[in-house]
Amino acid sequence: MAFSINEHCVNCWACLPLCPSAAISANLDGRARFAIDLRKCTECDGAHAEPQCAAICPIEGAILDAAGAALNPPGSLTGIPPHRLAEAMAEIQAR
Amino acid sequence: MELKVLDQGPSAAKAPSVKEPSAGGGCGQSACGSSADAMAHLPPHIRDKVRNHPCYSEQAHHYYARMHVAVAPACNIQCHYCNRKYDCANESRPGVVSELLTPDQAVRKVLAVAATIPQMSVLGIAGPGDPLANPERTFETFRQLTEKAPDIKLCVSTNGLALPEQVDALCRHNIDHVTITINCVDPDIGAQIHPWVFWKNRRVRGVKGAKILIEQQQKGLEMLVARGVLVKVNSVMIPGVNDAHLAEVSKVVKAKGAFLHNVMPLIAEAEHGTFYGVMGQRGPRAEELAALQDACAGDMNMMRHCRQCRADAVGLLGQDRGAEFTLDRIAEMDIDPEAAMATRARVHAQIEAHRQDKAAEAAAAHPLDDLPAGLRPVLMAVATKGQGVVNQHFGHAREFLVYEASPRGVRFMGHRKADPYCGGDDTCGDGESALDITLRALAGCEAVLCAKVGIAPWERLEAAGIMPNGEHAMEPIEDAVAQVYREMHAAGALDNNPDWMTA
Secondary structure (H helix, E strand, O other): OOOEEOOOOOOOOOOHHHOOOOOEEOOOOOOOOOEEOOOOOOOOOOOOOOOHHHHHOOOOOOEEOOOOOEOOOOOOOOOOOHHHHHHHHHHHHHO | OOOOOOOOOHHHHHHHHOOOOOOOOOOOOOOOOOOOOOOOOOOHHHHHHHOOOOOOOOOHHHOOEEEEOOOEOOOOEEOOOOOOOOEOOOEOOOOOEOOOOOHHHHHHHHHHHHHHOOOEEEEEEOOEOOHHHOHHHHHHHHHHHHHHOOOOEEEEEEOOOOHHHHHHHHHHOOOOEEEEEOOOOOHHHHOOOOOEEEEOOEEEEHHHHHHHHHHHHHHHHHHHHHOOOEEEEEEEEOOOOOHHHHHHHHHHHHHOOOOEEEEEEOOOOHHHOOHHHHHOOOOOOHHHHHHHHHHHHOOOOEOOOOOOOOOOOEEOOOOOOHHHHOHHHHHOOOOOHHHHHHHHHHHHHHHHHHHHHHHHHHHHOOOOOOOOOOOOOEEEEEOOOOOOEOOOOHHHOOEEEEEEEEOOEEEEEEEEEOOOOEOOOOOOOOOOOHHHHHHHHOOOOOEEEOOOOOHHHHHHHHHOOOEEEOOOOOOEHHHHHHHHHHHHHHOOOOOOOOHHHHO
16 A cells, blocks of 8 residues: 655655655655655555645646556646647647 | 956946936836835835845846745645746746755855846745745755845745745744735635645645635735735736736735735746646736736836746846856856955945936936827837846847836836747747747837847838837937937827827
């Protein structure tokens, strides 16, 4: 039972001080992304109503549950419908 | 040490000691945002506080430089005009940076910049997240700077959510300028701008989240004012969302003691990947922004010279010299902080002497009140590198200052960007030439005053109904604008409305 952070992480530091299990670490050169220690992560069970890293993370799809599913799926944080984002990106690419 | 001056041209370097023939210095005597005159009603200790702060004083921004250090990446809210994937070298807008710094790196960078650009007076922390959502990094930076460069003013720009709990810490670190971004005082409007806030260990969405944000902002504003901290309020003008509501915001924050209100235009392009950009929300046109600023001005001291800087901007407003101060480059610089501080004191004293001369001259000048009172006002664009004079080549200008001339005088209206916000790789922009973009930016102006202008742009400007004018190089801006207005009147150009008004 543990979460993980993937390559979408932008290194914003928001999650690190919130983790009740001190499971999150950063590479201090500021470039490599943040990571969750699988042995320490409790998914905030018993500590908070919402898992803290996922509750503050601003990037959709950056934090995954044990099954690999995004805790903040596309569109859930920015409010941009995924199909609209795809259309906009296609328009920009076509220019 | 060798004294390097902003823009480094011999004329720019000498300007503070040059006697100018009469008024100038941007706003001078007219009724713009935070000019000396608009600040005349303030107590002296407050005027002293903003005198050399380019973000609080319209006059100061012609002379003094500022910088932001990007030590605060975390944020506690989401705004629909922001994309949290903030790393871009080519964009100039808030919330974007090229590299994040640790407090130690930031302090080294500030000392390097302040030694290289002695006009520097202010260090701000503005992100790329929220400074108060990163209190350890923010306050450690301030603590070291208070020790190593005590002459530099420190300020923060915050969304206000964590403000009440950090007010005491701000006061302990001698922060006497705080900017709060307040886009609304109505949670229903807030929910259309801020989709969520992180509050007491939960992500709170919609109207409920917006209500918490608004309460915290207002409480923080009151607490700061009670402690004598100068507060500027920034608002992003979003047509159809909060444009009709911002006059109310202006009233409320003024009643609570905010010192200055800065209404800024929404920046939204699909390329930025923001909610508003992708969803096609438009920003306000220059005339819509000016009309709202005028409407709020009855209630509140308005700021019109904001450049919506990056969270790692360096230099005079409108200028970004960040690329000269990357970590690699500052590592090679040999800095003597004490000598640099002495140099800053000398340069700032020169600037103040120069400004006093100008102010005395401006007090005596009423440049246009002999003209018939009914003459229509005219907008003119000015290319300047600073010092309050017309001193930039048309083709080099990345922005123009816009002034309005009328028999009531000359007043500063704001700036227009000449280059696109996003001028980077080939996914940016849509193939318009730089000149096309400049011509579009100057819409509504009838003249453009610059040090020089080439033949090709001259012809395009004329064809667009904008008279190029290179005859006032190195003259104070207000004098030059007044002179051109006088010439237009003499030539009968003020008898008819220009094409763009009747079209």
